[in-house]
Amino acid sequence: MSVAVDALDGLFGALADPTRRLLLRRLGADGPASATRLAEDLPVTRQAVVKHLQVLADAGLVTAERAGREVRYALAADRLAPGVAWMVDTGAAWDRRLGKLRAHLDPGR
Amino acid sequence: MSVAVDALDGLFGALADPTRRLLLRRLGADGPASATRLAEDLPVTRQAVVKHLQVLADAGLVTAERAGREVRYALAADRLAPGVAWMVDTGAAWDRRLGKLRAHLDPGR
DNA sequence: CACAACTGCAACCTCTTGGTTGCGGTAGGC
DNA sequence: GCCTACCGCAACCAAGAGGTTGCAGTTGTG
Numbered sequence: 508m509s510v511a512v513d514a515l516d517g518l519f520g521a522l523a524d525p526t527r528r529l530l531l532r533r534l535g536a537d538g539p540a541s542a543t544r545l546a547e548d549l550p551v552t553r554q555a556v557v558k559h560l561q562v563l564a565d566a567g568l569v570t571a572e573r574a575g576r577e578v579r580y581a582l583a584a585d586r587l588a589p590g591v592a593w594m595v596d597t598g599a600a601w602d603r604r605l606g607k608l609r610a611h612l613d614p615g616r
Numbered sequence: 617m618s619v620a621v622d623a624l625d626g627l628f629g630a631l632a633d634p635t636r637r638l639l640l641r642r643l644g645a646d647g648p649a650s651a652t653r654l655a656e657d658l659p660v661t662r663q664a665v666v667k668h669l670q671v672l673a674d675a676g677l678v679t680a681e682r683a684g685r686e687v688r689y690a691l692a693a694d695r696l697a698p699g700v701a702w703m704v705d706t707g708a709a710w711d712r713r714l715g716k717l718r719a720h721l722d723p724g725r
Numbered sequence: 726c727a728c729a730a731c732t733g734c735a736a737c738c739t740c741t742t743g744g745t746t747g748c749g750g751t752a753g754g755c
Numbered sequence: 756g757c758c759t760a761c762c763g764c765a766a767c768c769a770a771g772a773g774g775t776t777g778c779a780g781t782t783g784t785g
Contacts, residue, residue: 513634523629524773525622528702535710543731555774557732562772576731576782584710587703593637594696601644601693633743652761664744666763671742685752685761 514567518590521566526551527559531568531582539572539581623676627699630675635660636668640677640691648681648690 521527530545542560546553560580563569567586572579630636639654651669655662669689672678676695681688 513637515637516632516634519628520632522699522703523625523632525625526773528622528624528706531706532709535706535713538713541731551773552775553732554776558773573732578732582706582710584707587707590631591700591703594631594700597637597640597644597691598693598696600641601691604644604647635743650761660743661745662762663746667743682762687762 514589515593517566518568518586521562521568522590524559524562526555527563530556530559530563534569534580534582535584539579541577541579543577545580624698624702626675627677627695630671630677631699633668633671635664636672639665639668639672643678643689643691644693648688650686650688652686654689 522531526549529549533545533548534540542557543553545560546556549556560569560571564571564580568583570581570583572581631640635658638658642654642657643649651666652662654669655665658665669678669680673680673689677692679690679692681690
């Protein structure tokens with residue numbers, strides 16, 4: 508299963524697909540649901556949805572819990588945090604560089 | 617070239633690869649550089665790096681500017697914003713739902 | 726019990742991705 | 756003017772992603 512060298516691989520990889528982002532949005536807005544139910548509104552098969560949900564689960568963005576003969580998938584939105592952190596960090600490093608550059612070009616302030 | 621239906625496809629897709637994240641980090645930390653120079657520190661060919669930089673450029677995360685016989689690639693960190701926004705929005709929708717649920721379960725305060 | 730509704734597994738197919746090699750073009754240095 | 760960097764294009768390749776179909780297993784209901 509190629510144990511993602513970096514957890515961010517799984518995270519951003521999961522978010523790279525529009526269907527998966529839609530699933531996350533639905534789960535966030537309407538609450539937990541089963542794969543069969545989620546597939547009803549989508550132009551793809553239940554199996555395809557299951558695969559997407561598994562990718563999301565591997566990335567930790569979704570939790571799967573069995574309830575009788577259903578499996579309810581729920582959003583785990585806190586797992587988005589590392590992604591946000593990475594982006595903010597990267598942007599921050601860039602800002603610092605710009606800051607230094609600006610200071611250098613304009614030492615008088 | 618499959619004109620990414622959603623710009624977020626390109627953004628998250630670009631960030632899903634560790635080599636590309638590394639490139640962004642380097643460009644952010646050390647400033648603009650050429651593909652040849654960037655490839656020196658990586659275990660892949662220049663051509664592979666060029667392809668990665670093109671993906672990043674398509675996502676708007678990097679700008680390419682010709683300087684003599686070199687091409688300097690620079691980070692465009694502000695393009696990370698839509699990604700951050702999407703994540704925060706998704707998390708926020710989830711929080712609101714949790715809030716309503718909590719209010720419903722515990723109306724006494 | 727019998728039947729309907731869900732899930733789970735597996736095979737298979739096509740298109741994309743990350744990577745390589747080889748070669749031809751162009752810009753600077755001596 | 757010649758040689759040495761760089762860049763750009765194209766062909767090619769193996770592996771993975773997204774999707775489908777078909778079928779078997781499990782759980783709830785009349």
